[in-house]
Amino acid sequence: METDLFLAWFEEAARLVRENRDRLNRLDAAIGDADHGTNLDRGLTEVLKALDDSPAGSPAEVLTTAGTTLIRRVGGASGPLYGSVFRQMGKSLETPVTLAGFATAFEEGVVAVERLGKAALGDKTMVDALAPASRALALAVRDGVGVRKGLDQAARAAVEGAKATIPMQARKGRASYLGERSIGHEDPGAASAALFLEALATVAA
Amino acid sequence: METDLFLAWFEEAARLVRENRDRLNRLDAAIGDADHGTNLDRGLTEVLKALDDSPAGSPAEVLTTAGTTLIRRVGGASGPLYGSVFRQMGKSLETPVTLAGFATAFEEGVVAVERLGKAALGDKTMVDALAPASRALALAVRDGVGVRKGLDQAARAAVEGAKATIPMQARKGRASYLGERSIGHEDPGAASAALFLEALATVAA
Amino acid sequence: MKKLINTADSVVEDALNGLAAAHPSLRVRDQVVYRAEGPRRGKVGLVSGGGSGHEPLHSGFVGHGMLDAACPGEIFTSPVPDPIIEATRGVDGGAGVLHIVKNYTGDVLNFEMAAELVEDIEVATVLVDDDVAVRDSLYTAGRRGTGATVFVEKIAGALAEEGAALAEVAAVAAEVDERSRSFGIALTSCTAPAAGKPTFDLPETEVELGIGIHGEPGRARVPLVSARELAGVAMEAIHGDLPLQGDLLVMVNGMGGTPLIELYVVFAEVAAFVKGKGARISRSLVGNYVTSLDMQGFSVSVCRVDDALTRLWDAPVETPALRWGR
Amino acid sequence: MKKLINTADSVVEDALNGLAAAHPSLRVRDQVVYRAEGPRRGKVGLVSGGGSGHEPLHSGFVGHGMLDAACPGEIFTSPVPDPIIEATRGVDGGAGVLHIVKNYTGDVLNFEMAAELVEDIEVATVLVDDDVAVRDSLYTAGRRGTGATVFVEKIAGALAEEGAALAEVAAVAAEVDERSRSFGIALTSCTAPAAGKPTFDLPETEVELGIGIHGEPGRARVPLVSARELAGVAMEAIHGDLPLQGDLLVMVNGMGGTPLIELYVVFAEVAAFVKGKGARISRSLVGNYVTSLDMQGFSVSVCRVDDALTRLWDAPVETPALRWGR
Ligand SMILES: Nc1ncnc2c1ncn2[C@@H]1O[C@H](COP(=O)(O)OP(=O)(O)O)[C@@H](O)[C@H]1O
Ligand SMILES: Nc1ncnc2c1ncn2[C@@H]1O[C@H](COP(=O)(O)OP(=O)(O)O)[C@@H](O)[C@H]1O
Numbered sequence A, B: 001m002e003t004d005l006f007l008a009w010f011e012e013a014a015r016l017v018r019e020n021r022d023r024l025n026r027l028d029a030a031i032g033d034a035d036h037g038t039n040l041d042r043g044l045t046e047v048l049k050a051l052d053d054s055p056a057g058s059p060a061e062v063l064t065t066a067g068t069t070l071i072r073r074v075g076g077a078s079g080p081l082y083g084s085v086f087r088q089m090g091k092s093l094e095t096p097v098t099l100a101g102f103a104t105a106f107e108e109g110v111v112a113v114e115r116l117g118k119a120a121l122g123d124k125t126m127v128d129a130l131a132p133a134s135r136a137l138a139l140a141v142r143d144g145v146g147v148r149k150g151l152d153q154a155a156r157a158a159v160e161g162a163k164a165t166i167p168m169q170a171r172k173g174r175a176s177y178l179g180e181r182s183i184g185h186e187d188p189g190a191a192s193a194a195l196f197l198e199a200l201a202t203v204a205a
Numbered sequence C, D: 001m002k003k004l005i006n007t008a009d010s011v012v013e014d015a016l017n018g019l020a021a022a023h024p025s026l027r028v029r030d031q032v033v034y035r036a037e038g039p040r041r042g043k044v045g046l047v048s049g050g051g052s053g054h055e056p057l058h059s060g061f062v063g064h065g066m067l068d069a070a071c072p073g074e075i076f077t078s079p080v081p082d083p084i085i086e087a088t089r090g091v092d093g094g095a096g097v098l099h100i101v102k103n104y105t106g107d108v109l110n111f112e113m114a115a116e117l118v119e120d121i122e123v124a125t126v127l128v129d130d131d132v133a134v135r136d137s138l139y140t141a142g143r144r145g146t147g148a149t150v151f152v153e154k155i156a157g158a159l160a161e162e163g164a165a166l167a168e169v170a171a172v173a174a175e176v177d178e179r180s181r182s183f184g185i186a187l188t189s190c191t192a193p194a195a196g197k198p199t200f201d202l203p204e205t206e207v208e209l210g211i212g213i214h215g216e217p218g219r220a221r222v223p224l225v226s227a228r229e230l231a232g233v234a235m236e237a238i239h240g241d242l243p244l245q246g247d248l249l250v251m252v253n254g255m256g257g258t259p260l261i262e263l264y265v266v267f268a269e270v271a272a273f274v275k276g277k278g279a280r281i282s283r284s285l286v287g288n289y290v291t292s293l294d295m296q297g298f299s300v301s302v303c304r305v306d307d308a309l310t311r312l313w314d315a316p317v318e319t320p321a322l323r324w325g326r
């Protein structure tokens, strides 16, 4: 997995988020404050700018720049959270990037979010999409399937994970304020996490 | 014209105003502040109370009590204006009350409003209903028609006078703030003045 | 209609109970709001009043350095003479009483009648008529009193506090009115509790220019444009009537339903406009001061102040809605 | 959507320009609002912040006796670490800096990150979490910070002004939070400029109970009843969590679109409720202090104060939104 793939990843993610901006805002309106799409859209636009201004020399650099930019430009809960995913991945990732190396770095990114957000599987957050994706990657590595197939399985797992948040009662973030009323809605952060993984699968396909 | 007739007049006027309260508010909403019906309704309810509490011994007393109560309870522009009409009438009226005597007192009441409000015919105010009614009464007296017919002609003149305010541009009161936009609406005060005269014609019939 | 009220008829009374409970510095009796400490011997008393629904005007301006009493009428309906008479007697410290009256037929007539009926107290009256949206001519009731009322009550109140005579206090009040102009714009109508529905319907894409403070429609209806353009309309109307020059006291006033963040957006545009005319904003207010129930919109009021008026504006004031210097 | 703005994206920036133009006592740089005079040697610096749309919170509370700096984020979105870091450095007088943070995941995370990144300055943090509408348990992000933020900023600010050490200022801030509870009710949703339409739809006849200040839906939806009953719901929720007794500092806060006259109607009911419980309102605020854009509704905040806290509440304060004693 080359630097260009990671650059393409964020371009595609930015495009997908822009396309789903209103949907993410609507999901956030139902159980939050209606700005998740706006926040991520703003953040990823800045990420592309940053990657333009200081061309990254390695996949790790791409991830670090992306993570730092999200932290510095998004605000809200998702900014620091997504920011630390990518920053942690950037720290852990070694070049050349194999699927195994990527899977390990991704897992460490997920752990970073869980730590920062004190969130666990089932709390109805982005973790519910990220963790299943991480497990899917691990299995793909174990089964020795190729990069394309592995990322594809990760994307599916993330989408399923996001859908699985619908019946959950939120225990973290704004949605938790609604108590039982948070049940029956997909978590916007889980939905956007799925978009990130779909974006990666697309550019790797 | 006996004391009971004047008492009946205000009872009927109160009923009519209550019935037309929303219409008067709507007329006032179009060119004013939507409270003329509420104001008069409140005022006439108080007038009936006052006439109950201290039974009037003469037509003049009925009018004075009514005028004073309107001034003391209505507020806004119409309170003092209607109040002075009736207070002035009370001052001028002599018992026994003939149509001629009533016509003279009524004219003096109208003059009192014109003075207090500095309003003239054509300014799109209650004067545009009151003044024609006064003239109708004077003619009725000259032609020697009876009380019933005289009051009936006065009521008609008042209604026509009120309708005639529709094409006028207001020169007094809130409606004048609207400039040309005041054209095309009936003046609420003229409309309520017509109700007063209709009430009198009804109880005299 | 969605309102935090008990009944439409009891709004004014209930709110006055809340006012009394919230402000130990005030005393409310028979629909009149007084300073708790009562009149000061030898000080000119200031009484204002008018329909309710414009809060904090007038009751929120009762206190040291401003009004001695306020007479709130029913919603959008001027008070009757009796409470005005009560208030005038209640605040008299032997130096006479100034009636500050917004120029509306109802307010003028009721204050006039009250003034006539208190022969034993010297009463002077100042009419506030600052709204440039109304053409002042033989063909109108004259200009409405709106935002400048705050300037008049504050500055006249400061001079009265210093012990000036009734004639002087009345004179400075009239001077402030002459030096002041206002213009208002509504994004939405207001809903009077008794009416239960908006006074006028305003489409999603239009605004009313030159509105008053009683939910009356304005002089014209135009498309909703940017804050910059709307502020420009208001400022041009004011500037066209009283050229902006020298030091200005400027108030960007919310109509009651407009959030503060939007008022600051407007103030930025007003400040830019003033700068463009070579004048200077020396003092300012941004917030809800002369409202029209839940109406969304704003008004701008400008007073061309000199050093004397600025000194009186800066003088200590301690009221629920305006407070500094103590 | 009808708003007094230029563009949805520039609202915060435009409003900050207006704020700077209106208040010479403030300095705005890089989306941070400072006291114009800068930090005072040896004084603990107070920094707060959060999403915009709650004006006058927080920038309206910057000034003598209260905050040293405010960091407004985008509308309803907590600020990013950079301006918080800037503000922390900008207000440091050598005695350390207190971060006053409303308990929302976004605010907590961004302030945390900022605090970690200024190793050279001692930073303490107090989380405000007063909203009893949220069950405080393992199953929520904990209670939201709402109205009590005003109490915390005022009282901690007063102690800092007296030269107290960071630990003491942080301690009193935490104490005020512990002694405070709030509950909010919405009559209408608010409309965020970026969204362009109401966050939630509320029928003409219903209200949302237990709302936050970001247009989030509340915990339940019930029919619109009288001000007395709604005030009762809010007060019962507070009293059930922190029994009302002794001296109380009470704020009846408007959500942005509710006229003052209605807030006074509510305050009258709140005062009656408190009296019924045998407690006493010793200090109070009625008005728009912690708003949610143009939302119609109110929140009640109560703090059980003792003499020490009351003295700090009464201490001089000079900010755009809260001013007395100077
Ligand atoms: N403690 C947490 N741990 C993990 N994810 C969280 C946490 N709190 C919130 N989130 C995620 O953040 C998303 C909301 O992001 P966003 O709307 O941009 O921020 P905000 O809630 O500040 O408006 C939620 O949908 C959820 O997935
Ligand atoms: N100067 C005036 N002279 C005569 N009548 C007037 C004058 N000003 C107002 N009116 C009458 O008063 C009516 C309005 O009364 P009302 O709505 O009760 O008072 P307000 O205008 O104070 O709300 C107008 O329709 C008009 O007929």
Ligand SMILES: [Mg+2]
Residues within 6 Å of the ligand: A028, A032, A033, A034, A035, A036, A076
């Ligand atoms: Mg959100």
Ligand SMILES: [Mg+2]
Residues within 6 Å of the ligand: B028, B032, B033, B034, B035, B036, B076
């Ligand atoms: Mg009217």
Ligand SMILES: [Mg+2]
Residues within 6 Å of the ligand: B033, B035, B076, B077, C051, C076, C077, C078, C106
């Ligand atoms: Mg009226």
Ligand SMILES: [Mg+2]
Residues within 6 Å of the ligand: A033, A035, A076, A077, D051, D076, D077, D078, D106
């Ligand atoms: Mg947010």
